[in-house]
Amino acid sequence: MTTSAPWTLAPLRPEPGRVVRGRIRVELGTTAVEVPLVVVDGAHPGPRVVFTAGMHGGEFTGIEAAARLADLLDPRRVHGQVVICPVANPPAVYDGRLAASPLDGVNINRVFPGDAGGLPTERLAAWHFTHLLAGADAYVDLHSGGIDEDLRDFVGHRLTGDPGLDRRTTAMAHGIGIADVIAGLDAGGGNSHAAAARAGVPAVLVESGRLGERDPEAADRLSRGLLGLLSVLEVVAPSDPAPPAGPVRAWTWAASVTAPATGLWYPALSAGDDVAAGGVLGYVRDPADGRRTPVLSPVTGRLFYGMRALTVSTGAELAALARRSGA
Numbered sequence: 001m002t003t004s005a006p007w008t009l010a011p012l013r014p015e016p017g018r019v020v021r022g023r024i025r026v027e028l029g030t031t032a033v034e035v036p037l038v039v040v041d042g043a044h045p046g047p048r049v050v051f052t053a054g055m056h057g058g059e060f061t062g063i064e065a066a067a068r069l070a071d072l073l074d075p076r077r078v079h080g081q082v083v084i085c086p087v088a089n090p091p092a093v094y095d096g097r098l099a100a101s102p103l104d105g106v107n108i109n110r111v112f113p114g115d116a117g118g119l120p121t122e123r124l125a126a127w128h129f130t131h132l133l134a135g136a137d138a139y140v141d142l143h144s145g146g147i148d149e150d151l152r153d154f155v156g157h158r159l160t161g162d163p164g165l166d167r168r169t170t171a172m173a174h175g176i177g178i179a180d181v182i183a184g185l186d187a188g189g190g191n192s193h194a195a196a197a198r199a200g201v202p203a204v205l206v207e208s209g210r211l212g213e214r215d216p217e218a219a220d221r222l223s224r225g226l227l228g229l230l231s232v233l234e235v236v237a238p239s240d241p242a243p244p245a246g247p248v249r250a251w252t253w254a255a256s257v258t259a260p261a262t263g264l265w266y267p268a269l270s271a272g273d274d275v276a277a278g279g280v281l282g283y284v285r286d287p288a289d290g291r292r293t294p295v296l297s298p299v300t301g302r303l304f305y306g307m308r309a310l311t312v313s314t315g316a317e318l319a320a321l322a323r324r325s326g327a
C-alpha cells in the first residue's frame with residue numbers, strides 16, 4: 001500500500017488522529033449543492049480510501065451504512081485516511097429519490113468522469129472524480145436496489161487488463177462479506193467505479209438492499225462488511241465487529257434487458273432466480289388494448305437486479321443477468 005500525500009479539501013482540514021465532518025459547496029453552473037463529507041484521519045500513515053453513497057436517490061441501505069461507518073472507526077487506530085461521502089448527489093437523494101437528478105434528468109452514474117463545463121449533474125460527477133476519486137488509493141461506491149428495483153446483493157468490479165490493478169481490485173471485492181462478485185470484462189462506460197479503474201484506482205461497486213427498503217440490520221451488516229474491507233486494505237486491524245469474508249461466487253455480466261414497449265410490466269422472476277436462454281422474464285401489457293409483449297432472456301444466467309415497478313417506458317432496464325465465471 002502506498003502512503004498518501006497530505007490531502008485537504010477546503011474548508012475541511014483533516015488532522016491525524018481526528019475525525020472532521022462538514023459540507024463542501026460545489027458550484028454546478030446554474031445552481032450549487034452542499035456535499036456532506038466525513039474524514040477519519042488516522043494517526044498512522046496508510047492509504048486513502050474513499051467511500052461514496054447516494055449517487056442515486058432511493059438507495060437507502062448504502063447511504064445508511066456509509067453514515068454509520070465513521071462511528072465504527074477510531075482515528076487513533078486507523079492507518080491512512082477514510083473519506084466518506086454518504087450523500088454524493090444531494091438533488092437526486094433528497095428531492096427525486098430516483099436515479100436521475102431532478103436538476104437535469106441525468107443519471108450521474110452514467111456520466112463519469114463528468115464534465116466541469118457540462119450539465120449540473122455532469123459538473124457534480126467531475127467534482128467527485130477530481131477531488132475524491134482520482135487521488136484515492138482505493139474507492140468504494142455504495143448502491144442499493146432503488147424504490148422500483150429488486151436486487152440480490154453483489155459486489156461489482158471491472159477488469160482493466162492491468163494484472164496488478166485487477167488483483168488489488170479483486171482482493172477488495174472479495175473482502176466485503178458479500179458472496180456474489182460480478183466482474184465487468186472492461187472498464188468502459190460512465191460508472192464512477194469504472195472511471196476510477198481507468199485512472200488506475202482499485203475500485204468496487206457494492207449493491208446491497210432492495211426496493212428502497214430501510215432495513216437497519218442490512219445497513220449494520222453492510223457497514224461491518226466495509227470494516228472488513230478496511231482490514232483487507234490494512235487501514236484497520238482485523239477484529240470484531242468485522243466478520244471474516246466467506247467464500248465467493250464469481251460471475252460475469254451476461255445481459256441487460258430493456259423494455260421493448262411502454263406499458264405495464266409483469267416480471268416473472270425475482271432477484272436471485274435463474275433463467276435459461278429463451279426463458280420468460282416477464283411481459284409488458286399495453287394498458288389500452290391489453291396486448292402482451294413477452295420479454296425473453298437472451299442468455300442463461302441469474303437475475304441480479306430487475307425492475308419491480310408496474311409502469312415502464314421503452315428502453316427502461318428490466319433485468320440484469322450474470323453467468324458464473326468459467327460457465
Ligand SMILES: [Zn+2]
Nearest residue numbers: 056059143144
Ligand atoms: Zn444506484
